[in-house]
Amino acid sequence: NTLICMTPALGEGAVDASVTTDGHSYVVALNSFESTMATTVSSLTPAAGPVHGGTIVTVSGVGFSERAAKQNWLTCAFDHASVTPATYLNLTTVLCSTPLVSSAAKVSLEISNNLQDFSISRAQFEYLEPFVIDAAEPLAGPVHGGTRVVVRGSGFISGMSMECDFDRVRVAATVLSSAMLLCITPQHSEAVLPLGVALLDTNISISRVAFTFQPLPIVSSIHPANGPLAGGTRVQLNGTGFRNTIGLSCVFGSTQVSARFVSSEAVNCTAPSHSIGAVSIRAANDEHTVRPA
Numbered sequence: 495n496t497l498i499c500m501t502p503a504l505g506e507g508a509v510d511a512s513v514t515t516d517g518h519s520y521v522v523a524l525n526s527f528e529s530t531m532a533t534t535v536s537s538l539t540p541a542a543g544p545v546h547g548g549t550i551v552t553v554s555g556v557g558f559s560e561r562a563a564k565q566n567w568l569t570c571a572f573d574h575a576s577v578t579p580a581t582y583l584n585l586t587t588v589l590c591s592t593p594l595v596s597s598a599a600k601v602s603l604e605i606s607n608n609l610q611d612f613s614i615s616r617a618q619f620e621y622l623e624p625f626v627i628d629a630a631e632p633l634a635g636p637v638h639g640g641t642r643v644v645v646r647g648s649g650f651i652s653g654m655s656m657e658c659d660f661d662r663v664r665v666a667a668t669v670l671s672s673a674m675l676l677c678i679t680p681q682h683s684e685a686v687l688p689l690g691v692a693l694l695d696t697n698i699s700i701s702r703v704a705f706t707f708q709p710l711p712i713v714s715s716i717h718p719a720n721g722p723l724a725g726g727t728r729v730q731l732n733g734t735g736f737r738n739t740i741g742l743s744c745v746f747g748s749t750q751v752s753a754r755f756v757s758s759e760a761v762n763c764t765a766p767s768h769s770i771g772a773v774s775i776r777a778a779n780d781e782h783t784v785r786p787a
Contacts, residue, residue, distance in 0.1 A: 554587055559582075600620045648672065685706075687704060724767050735758065
């Protein structure tokens with residue numbers, strides 16, 4: 495049999511609950527009743543995530559009960575429609591995992607200590623459709639980082655903390671428009687990595703793009719080592735790390751010219767015109783990344 499009672503106003507703490515049928519004889523319940531501070535949610539981090547769910551949200555507030563967590567009563571409610579278990583960290587912090595939803599929307603996230611009475615703080619979590627990355631330029635750069643990459647796609651949001659994600663290595667992104675953003679590659683070992691876009695610590699992108707981190711070519715010798723001021727001398731650079739790319743080039747001082755791939759150890763290029771004197775010669779596998787002089 496079941497008896498439902500409405501609790502009176504109580505101070506915080508545990509009290510005995512008892513039942514009477516005549517106002518004189520009482521039966522004390524086996525378990526005490528704990529009266530707790532009302533739960534209140536003050537902030538969510540992150541406050542946005544993908545519609546496919548799985549975002550771990552740090553919920554800050556007051557009134558979260560460790561006893562409720564041990565009894566599996568501590569729960570998160572997303573618009574009071576989807577209720578999921580909460581992970582207790584302390585009296586002011588719990589973690590919630592966002593459930594799957596069918597479309598982008600803003601929902602309230604509330605916390606309960608008893609599966610029934612939820613906070614009424616109306617803290618907002620925003621579900622977002624995944625950003626789509628269609629292209630990036632360039633698609634390769636040196637392992638020491640520093641390459642400026644323009645990412646093209648859709649749904650980028652200005653005014654929010656967006657990042658480029660190189661297989662979980664993240665760097666800040668500058669939103670140029672809803673279809674374009676700019677980021678600077680981090681340092682990374684030689685690898686081909688998927689390029690994604692993250693918002694507020696959450697990767698919510700669909701990417702068709704990979705970025706290649708590659709060592710810079712090293713020039714060990716050149717032949718010939720001199721030529722006329724008017725330029726036009728065909729020069730072979732010998733070394734290591736040359737790649738057969740569209741942007742393969744030689745740099746004479748500060749003048750960059752296209753190069754012809756011979757092998758991973760040699761390229762040919764035509765010297766530009768220059769005033770009298772010696773210049774440094776370097777090589778680049780793309781026009782965006784050149785070994786410092």
